[in-house]
Amino acid sequence: MSWPQAAERRAGQGAADRWLAALLWAAALFSSGIVFVIVSTVAVEAIPFLREIGLTRLVSDEGWYPTYGRFQMTAMLIGSLVVAAGACVLALPAGVVSAVYLAFYAGRWSGRIYQRLLEILAGIPSVVLGFWGLTTVVPLIAKVEQPGTSLLAASFVLTLMILPTVALIAFARIAAVPDAYYRGAIGLGFSRWQAIRQVVLPAARPGIATGCILAFARALGETMAVVMVAGNIVQVPTSVFQPVRTLSANIALEVGYAMDVHRSSLFASATILVLAVLVIFAVGRWVAREDAHV
Amino acid sequence: MADSHLASADRHELHLDALDRHPDVADAATSPANGNGPAAQRQGEPVWQVRDLNVTYAGMAALSGIDMDIHDGGVTAIIGPSGCGKSTFLFCLNRLSDLIPGCRVDGRVMLHSHDIFSPGTDLTALRRHVGIIFQKPNPFPTTIWRNLEMPLKQSGIRDKAEIAARIEECLTAVGLWNEVRDRLRRPALGLSGGQQQRLCIARALTLRPEALLMDEPCSALDPIATGVIEELIGEFRGKYTTVVVTHNLGQARRIGTDVAFFWNEGRGGRIIERGPVEKVFDAPEDDLTRLYVEGRIA
């Protein structure tokens, strides 16, 4: 689809073309370079912490009391992972089944409507989900066990946030599986579900896995909805009804007033967060590349 | 054959040396002297002189050693089986070959006395001077009017009355004016295939080109639309220098004044035979040509 670069340049499209190209290059280098500015800005702010406290004390300190010089983040790290994993437990199966529904079970209109609804759900602000969680879900959970703001509430709200991502990506991948696979399986006497389960889903698996990985990364990084419903107590939860504080929630709660090393420690946790998300992202990429070999 | 060809080429070049002082291609595009009128007077002069043209796509030969003159006001039909480099040749005549990825061109393509592959050639002026029509009609998906207005505005014509006059003139020239005069502001894609193709021809005509290149202009059209376009090309004789690529021998015979037969034996397309249409079809010198025009090989 693009202009054959070298030839047109040799051709001398004129000064206007060269000027425009220079301008576009400047803009493009700026846009694609911003990510370096972001990561380095955050990492530079984390340097005082690394110099004065060091990474090991993130694990070895006896708790998170930053104003008293105690910087153990294990509990929050576990909190982040558990909340995100909890969301995935619900959202991944529901998302994949939603995609299967869209691809094989939905009628013309019902499928279109469901897809639109998922797109709307994907665009609902996290603060709206947090508000609803706080006014509706938390009181319900509190009826079972106090205080209501809990790991369960956070995971449930996050489920709604990442479900559309999983469903829409999985649907796209399933739709890309050649029709012949499904027809072939049906032709062999498979039932609809058997054909999907045995033939279509395995064929789409790497793409679906990528979608799931991206959804997990999103859940790990999500902040405001979690801050609103998770209770934000720094502890390793022993039941789903206990409050937790995630790494990202911690940043949001404390950056506003943190000073000196405490402030730097929050930038350190932001760096950890961004690195974690990037690693997950890279894994997703790698899985997607496997997809290309199938 | 080669000797006589070179001799005639020399004569033309001697003659064209005098033309060097005339405006080059860049100026010619905007000069009114190159409108429809004078073309007829110069009937018989070569517009293009192609010398030893070699084209490769990513190292694969597409055309090798093409020498050819294209005469003013004539309709030159390029025939030959697919893959023989007909379209490639056409694209070299206004350097749309630059848009083909991996395409390398050697040799000289002289438009009047200007080698269009020489550095510094004003491509914009060249392409305004030499219009091109493609196999598949390609109107811009906007209104009929905007399709015709855009190239005019791009070439610096701002006067509303002049734009309107040229649009009517060109639509009339392709016989489309009466069919679309009431729906000029409607989408061009709402037209039938044949109408779209005529719109594309009109669009090329708005710039008052000296020459028109047509790459199988009827192959996507039904027989009736094809007939209309063929008739149109017939009317272009003497007004425009037209080069038509076609795989349809009957069409070449109906519309052509000159014919060039291309053939590719695997080392790039070559010209097997060329000359006036009657000679190539009725008294071919080459056996291959005879077999091809008789439909015995393809």
Add this chain to the structure above:
Amino acid sequence: MSEASQPLLAHRSALRRVDWSAPAVCAIPVAVVAVMAWMLGEIAWLGADKLSWTFLTEAPRNAGREGGIGPIIASTGLIVGICLATALPLAVATSVLIAEYLPAHSRTVRVMRTLLDVLAAVPSIVFGVFGYAFFALALGFGFSILSGGLTLATMILPILIGSIEQSLRAVPLDMRIAGAGLGMTRPAVIARVLLPLASPGILAGTLLGLGRALAETAALVFTSGYVARMPESLLDSGRTLSIHVFDLSMNVPGGSGPAAGTTLLLVLLLLVLNGALLWLIAIWRRRTGMSFTLTP
């Protein structure tokens, strides 16, 4: 409803036995739709009686428990405006370079796209602390509408570039060759043919970015700040609708009424945006005969 779509296959399985997978599979969408209806219904129920002309225009009083959200709507508009005014030109320029100047599978394009994908994957709270350290402190913009808008701009850039590049690529190669064949320069073809043809896609991408910007909270808390007064300059702090919802529900006991009203407004805005998006795509399809899909 599901049987209608696959009459032949449904017939085949009906010969043998009832297809129990259908109700099982359909249960999930039913559940999801039910939860969505519950959520949206609850928000509408809680917020409907708050939404009124005075609520939309008055300034908040008593930490937002009373009064309205006039200045907050103004700040939201300014922040989103700055965000789009910065991000859109950058995104158009970048996409034109990628789609029209660079070979589609070149290394440069791959590297740029990867960097933009990485940018899209960065969590919003990280954008927040970045904007705080970079725009608010290092560049000295303070907690301001300008800092917030610029932070959001960096955040929506990949979304804009993705959809603009896609809509440019959806324009057939024919159009470029037709333009060149008419003696138009590449900048002219881009400006007069390709961008107008891609404009509904560009607009759709802009709406997508706008929705993301309206929804954002974490990136703004430490950049645009919390101040709920009517902003007098771009260097004033201003809070957006989503920050207002967050602040009322977390920090203001008794603030859930106005919070619900603001939430409802936010949801309605996003629904309108979504509708506009669909309408735009339909218009484009009808006008050009080309299809356009926005992939997730």
